[in-house]
Amino acid sequence: MHEISVMQSAIEIAIESAKAQNATQIHRINMRIGALAGVVPDSLEFAFPIVCQGTMAEGATLEIEYVPALCRCSSCASEFEPKDFFYECPNCKALTVDLLHGKELDLAFLEVS
């Protein structure tokens, strides 16, 4: 279950940033998770209260923004949302590896006081 260690890293960054701004409590954490980030959002939500326990983020709410995959065709340059894990360009049928969005595993913002 590496969602625990992912969440742990997220909380560490959140606490560092909150402290740097002289905050004492984190109320809300907003994350952006791409469809190809390799994590299961449900598991992140499960891990969240566990890693927050005993920290300034205890009791905070977690918001996850889901980012769908977006490809750019390496042959014809058209942009498309792949319909499955094969990134086949709907325009020219070429297979592509060029991903514009979908890898995000980001801490977007915090609400603190």
Added chain:
Amino acid sequence: MDSTDHAKRAEAEQRTIVINQGVLSKNDLLARSNRTLFKSKNLLTMNIVSSPGSGKTAFIERTLTDLKGRLRGGVVVGDLATDNDAKRIARSGAPAIQITTGDTCHLDAEMVAEATAKLDLDALDVLIIENVGNLVCPSGYDLGEDLRVVMLSTTEGEDKPLKYPTMFKTADVVILNKMDIAEVLGFDRDTAWSNIHRLTPQALIFEVSARTGLGMETWYQFLEQRLALANQP
């Protein structure tokens, strides 16, 4: 209103801090410094991932035994609990450092930095990292490798790549291992190739048997080519 009141009120007010930072950005940073170090030593570095039992250790053992005298390899191997794999690899004569990960299901760049500090990198051409047996968790953790090698063995079935697309999509090389028993298993080779190719069109596929040595020479020639490229000024 004095200044302490003011401070108290400000403290109670909720405010937003914009971060917009990758959660694994610390790992990415460490991976970058690993990569810079490995490059400065003219090392070809690979990160081998697969399910438990696909044959990663057998493949590394065979590679280093066969290439003795052709190139100098060193190994870092991650395992949840034991150091059996490092002992197996050490029998090939190559230096092998064990990382016992405990309950962590993947290697990260920091573990690799600590382990490689115990190797004499100047005395190596190739650094092989055997990741923890897992096709999910290691995918987001860059270790500083040149090549992400994803292994699949014929016993796992030709549709396995479709179950772990995120990992297969990161592959530079896919090793199809245990080809010696493909026929008895009724392994559907064409479907396997097509699944891998459609998921990761850029990856090179090698069919091998770490047990019999089948197909290994092609892999060695690829390694030597890549090494020659890495050593170009």
